[in-house]
Amino acid sequence: IIIPMALIIAEMGSHQGSNVWKTVKKTALSLIKNPVLVGLLIGICLAVSGIKIPAPLFKAIDMLAEAAGPAALIVIGGALFGLQVKGMASAVGQIVIGKLLIHPLLIFIAFYFVPGIDPLYMAGALLFAAAPMISIYPLFGQRYGLGGVSAAAMLVATIASFFTLSLIIGLMSLFGLMHFE
Known part of the structure; x- marks a missing residue:
């Protein structure tokens, strides 16, 4: 939900200056062509329909998925270099x-x-919120002309999260959110 919403907001922001209907039209066309959203939509359709992917195709998709993380890190490193x-x-x-x-x-x-929220859910939500941004963040930033800033922010956030996550885990322990039965 978050990634599509972020993409919608970013697309609408990049089409500012037009009238509302032109902005909506341009945003919709950009989103329809976005490979992240197309992939999400295909995945949801396959999950809902129960269609099984043939084993060779599944293996190829799995290999691409395993390569995505390292490839994203190479792009981020390239954005940070120089x-x-x-x-x-x-x-x-x-x-x-x-x-x-x-x-x-x-x-x-x-x-x-x-x-009535289960403390386990609150702890999980807090830990996810306190974690640094995912590696796709600078890739989206690059698409909108903010690749350098977003890559630098991710690097700083990853380093700083050692301290902030430790603080948040400590506070959660202090207030009993880390004790699960």
Whole structure:
């Protein structure tokens, strides 16, 4: 749900300046062609329909899936190589603070006000919210002209998450969210 919503917002932002209907049309056309959304849609259709993929095709898809992570890291490394970080600190700082501190805080507040939530679900949601962004983040940033900033933010967030995750796990333990029966 999050990735398609983020793509919709990014596409709409990239088509600013047009009238509303032109923006909606351009956004819809861009999203229909987006391989991430096409892949998600095909996966959902296969899961819902119960259609089984033939073994050779499944093996090929599985091999591509296993190569996606390392390929994404190569792209991220390429984006970071030779990157001029001057003037980027403010944007990177805002992204990292938002992802590692504000996002978990908002998730905690949202879960706190929902009665009867199992502490296991709250702990899982907080840990996912406190984790750094996934490796596809800089790839999306690159598509919208923010590859360098997003790659740098991911690098800083990954390093800083050692400290913020430790803090959040400590706080969760202190307040009894890490004790499961």
